[in-house]
Amino acid sequence: MNLKETVKQKYGEAALRVFEGGGGCCCGPKLPTGLAQTARMSHEIYTDSDTVGIPAAAITASLGCGNPTALAQLKPGETVLDLGSGGGIDVFLSAQRVGPTGKVYGLDMTDEMLALARQNQTKAGVENVEFLKGEIENIPLPDGLADVVISNCVINLSVDKSRVLREAFRVLKRGGRFAVSDVVLCGEIPATLRNNPELWAGCVAGAMLESKYKSELAAAGFVDIDIEPTRVFRAADVREFLSAAGAEAVSVADQADGKIMSAFVRATKPATGGEDLSKAKTVSKIQILGTGCSRCRDLTANAQKAVQELGIETEIEKVTEIEDIIKFHIFMTPGLVIDGQLKAAGRVPSVEEIKQLLVAAGGN
Template sequence: MTQSVQDPMAVKAAVQEHYGKAIRAGSSCCGGETSTEILLHGAETLASLPEGVVTTSFGCGNPLALASLAPGEVVLDLGSGGGLEVLLAAQRVGPTGFAYGLDMTDAMLETAQANASKAGATNVSFLKGDIEAIPLPDHSVDVIISNCVINLVPDKSLVFQEAFRVLKPGGRFSVSDIVFDGDLADLPVSEAQLRAALSWAACFAGALTRNEYHTMLTEAGFERVDLLVTQRYTLEDLRAQGSEMLVGLPDEVLPLLEGRVTSMTITAWRPLA
């Protein structure tokens, strides 16, 4: 992938700085509205949490709706941010289940811990680390969720390998992510030029194509891989992520991006055998 020419440490540093500032400022990603969490999860669901717990969402979908969590299950949220979805997952798996959140940004973890305290949640734990090196044992998790985070990671193959490793046989992978729908090779600019005009922190520059996502999950060992488009981004949506987005791209490229950047739900299963 052309993404590999990026310095992974520089990408991570930029992402940490961006989201550390964002959680303190209360801004959001992949939608730009402070009510994003209501749109994604619904007011009734959020009302189940104590006042002051709901944090600004940085997501692009609702992986909890996909996951169909059951009492007693162990859940892991990759890139858990302020902990909103971890707390909602903890409610669904109940006192006999457990919900982990994994994030690399201190400001996110501090907010998540504060939210867990406000909610009085005892079946949650927030871990610091990279989602390419999950600090949990093999076969320890029933369900992995994630919301608009995997696109931020330079080496996605490591993420999928680690997800496969920590899932129990028969475990499921249910995430929302930013994905390019279609082959980028048909654009009148190189993939490197396109990604240079986009932003990693704004969720777009690091996005996989649909075929790459499917192939990488399959190569990691997953089966029953399915990707479904839930939103197609307009040029206005892309530009709204920052004033420097799309600068330097030829005019003829811009119409070709209309609807090609999407939010997708991605599901996959670790085989029982």
């Protein structure tokens, strides 16, 4: 059986176990061996407040390694695509955030997972969602449809990751966001693990090195690429998720110590390739929220450079008084506000990203 068929079979079985478990069962399904299971059981991914109103079976079937919807900063009216949507948890979470004027597509190749996701949708009566059958290497949607592509612990499972990233780029609008949770390697793992099909289906063997992930995203055309570790797995964790993959795998667990991580992967499709940059001219004011920290200075410098590169005359104001900053409801500075709208908080967007934000804000 090839790797794709192995993955399909494993996740088909996982979906059937959720069906068999029924809605009221206190036991979770027996999941495919691997990181997804360990990550989920030992590291709470979704808080109770995240999952209010989400179908119970979608929560039970959750096999992710992070919460991409927390990363994506979804807004009402946006169109979202979830690559490898499984039982649908991130689709339903996204649907709540984009609201009735938005739309969320879940794409999965496994019939049993699609049946489970569609059953969850019917039970919950969610209307702004559509589950599609297909492969993430060949997305059955038109160019430029999505504001955001999310995915949770799936891209590592693909046998053609560069194609997946090119497809994600294709279906995104200009300025669209790629906001993914995935398993990423921060060092080479032993060949015994790399070549184990069980561990491929368990989200370990197919994971890309961080440097490779970044270069593949750049090759697909993405900018503002960032990989943020959310959990680095130590030898003891590795031993736990290797236990069902055989003694040979367990024997090399120490060699994988600290080399496997769950991470948030962020990137943006440039807004400005062929876009009408003059739209940014209509933006009248940029505000930098912060009390004078070095990151606030970096953000100010990036904003000045973005304005300069776009050739516009937008005012840049520094907002330094706490009582003025908290009006924007941010928990962490620096913050970036464009014409009164908060665009980023707790981080320093790059010059390129600020340019995209200015063009997008000016186009509204």
